[in-house]
Amino acid sequence: MSTETTKRQPLLRYWTTRYLLTLFTGLLLIGVLTSFWLRRSAVQRRLVSLKALAAGTAERVAGPGGGLQLDRNLTGEIGRSQRLLGLGTDLFLFIVNPENRIVYSTPDRPPLALLERITIPSYVEEGFQQLKIGPQSRFYILKHTIKAEERWLGAVYVIYPHRQINTNPEEVDFLFFMLGSLAALGWGVIYLLTRHLTKPIQKVAAAARQIVEGDYRQALDPNVRETELYELIRAFNDMTVRLRQLEALRTELLAGVTHELKTPVAAISGLVQAVRDQVVTGPEAQEFLALAAEETTRLQRMVEDLLAFNAFAAGELRVEKTLCPLNALVQEIAAQWLRGQEDRQVKIEVRPLPRDPLIATDQLRLRQILYNLFNNAEQALAAVGKTEGRIEVTFDETKEEIRINVTDNGPGIPPAEQELIFERFFRGAAKKGRVRGLGLGLPFSKMMAQALGGDLYLKSTSAHGTTFTLTLKKHS
Ligand SMILES: Nc1ncnc2c1ncn2[C@@H]1O[C@H](COP(=O)(O)OP(=O)(O)O)[C@@H](O)[C@H]1O
Ligand SMILES: [Mg+2]
CATH class of the missing domain: 1.10.1220 (Arc Repressor Mutant)
Known part of the structure; x- marks a missing residue:
């Protein structure tokens, strides 16, 4: 079987690994997307801060008299703004006059490589631009013109290293810490829940194994909160009760059969x-x-x-179907059965269908089934000493099947026995000591009916009589 080759894992491991995998992939995806977004907004923020620094400086140095106001406090003020705006120290700011000469810079000595470029800053336009110097260093350069009363007084340049703008903001660290804790929490929850779920299932499995070993006294405590588990345990307990009953019945039935077989042997001997x-x-x-x-x-x-x-x-006997007219066949079987014994106490009446249908069936098996039903009816009638015993055979026809009803006016079957009569070797209490038999008539008949593609069941029974119905498929 293919199920034997499937690799199995304990529920706990299976679920926790699965869940963990899904959880991790999901959280990782969220983390990557969020950190990307965080970084972008951090860059935006930094650029805005740079702009603010440049604009603030431009305003600060635009002197009212039309000249640049470069006093001793400037460096300190710029440094303060830089700190306030969270821009770090790795920044270079300089101011040029209208002739494009650098008149101020902080820090005082700009890196040499930078200077080469910024001595010709005129090509830089207002706003941001990226600047590449050498293979590794990239910079942002921001230009802000200094104006006072519509006069051009020069420009403020801020140069900021690219790597500084892209540094991992603290939010990203925090984000990954959060996601990590979330994963751990999720894993813990699923671990506990699965362990909680596994326990009752393990109990049921263990009890089922006991039953396989023949110990039917298993009863599980159905005191669980989950509906599904409750149903499982309840069904399991019901099953063990049923198995116990069946086991008891089997012992009883076997005793019955042994008795039936022993009696004639004792008599003969x-x-x-x-x-x-x-x-x-x-x-x-x-x-x-x-x-x-x-x-x-x-x-x-x-x-x-x-x-x-x-x-x-055991499936060793097959049914052989031939087409035959049903009315005629049943009438003939009834007549034959009636003639089979001289002193029949019962009358039998067949009410044929208006149109005799042809039906594919095994005549021999049909005869066996009807004989069994007739014999049972006659024996039930004899048991109560009824003199006007009557058996009636009627037909119902539907689109797919024909039902043959065998009704007697006997004493009926007690309610407690009704669901057992099709059990192998079962015999009614009223019949047991009175008529010899093995209790195989009904189960055998049902088996034959099913082999013919139909069924046999008890349709109704009461103190006034009993009806068994045999169904036969019309087309099969
Ligand atoms: N027509 C009927 N009326 C009353 N009881 C019946 C009838 N048919 C069957 N039974 C009950 O069903 C039981 C099983 O029938 P069956 O399987 O034919 O076994 P057996 O006839 O050997 O007892 C009978 O023992 C009897 O108690
Ligand atoms: Mg019988």
């Missing part, structure tokens, strides 16, 4: 022994032997029934 020991002689001995022969035949028939049933149950 007694009769034969009496003749051999010459307890009886002459014509009486002949009579004893005739009785013994009769018992032998009965025993033989029972054993034959048993063998036939087993053969059929």
Whole structure:
């Protein structure tokens, strides 16, 4: 079987690993997207701060008299703004006059490589621009013109290293810390929940194993909060109760069969022994032997029934269907059954269908089924000593099937026995000691009916009579 080759894992590991994987992938994705977004907004913020620094400085140095106001406090003020705006120290700011000469810079000495470029800053336009110096260093350069009363007084340049603008903001660290804790929490929750779920399932599995070993006294405590688990445990407990009942029934039924088979053997042995020991002689001995022969035949028939049933149950016997007119067939079977014994106490009546339908069926099996039903009806009637015993055979026709109803006006089947009559070897209490039999008639008949593509079931039963219905498929 393919299920044997599947690799199995404990529920706990299976779920926790699965869940963890999904959780991690999901959180990682969220983390990457969010950190990307965070970084972008951090860059935006930094650029805005740079602009503010440049604009503030331009305003500060635009002197009212039309000249640049570069006093001693300037460097300190710029440094303060820089700190306030969170721009760090790695920044270079300089101011040019209208002739493009650098008149101020902070820090005082700009890096040499930078200076080469910024001595010709005129090509830089107002606003941001990226500047690449050498293979590794990239800078942002920001230009802000200094104006006072519509006069151009020069420009402020801010040069900021690219790597500084892109540094991992603290928010990203925090984000990953949060996501990490979330993953740990999620994993913990699923671990605990799964462990909680696994326990009752393990209990059911262990109890089921006990049952496999033949111990039917398993009862699980259905005191769980989850509906599904509750249902599982309840169903399991019901199942064990049912198994116990079936086991008890089987023992009882087996005792019944043994008894049925033992009785004739004991009778035969007694009769034969009496003749051999010459307890009886002459014509009486002949009579004893005739009785013994009769018992032998009965025993033989029972054993034959048993063998036939087993053969059929093992699937060794097949049904052979032929097309036959149903009305005529059933009428003939009923007539034959009636003639089968001289002193029949019952009448049998067949009410045929208005149009005799042709139906594909196994005549022999149909005969066996109907004989079983007729015999049961007759025996039920005899048990209560009813003299006007009547068996009625009627038909119902639907689109797909034909139902044959066999009704008697016997004593009916007690409610407690109704669901057991199709059980192998089951015999009603009223019949057990009175009529010999193995209790195989109904189960065998049902099996045959199903092999024919139909079914046999108890339709109704009451103190006024019993109806069994045999269904046959019209087209099969
Ligand atoms: N028509 C019926 N009326 C009353 N009881 C019936 C009828 N048919 C069957 N039964 C009950 O069903 C039981 C099982 O029937 P069956 O399987 O034919 O076994 P058996 O006839 O050997 O007892 C019978 O023992 C009897 O108690
Ligand atoms: Mg029977």
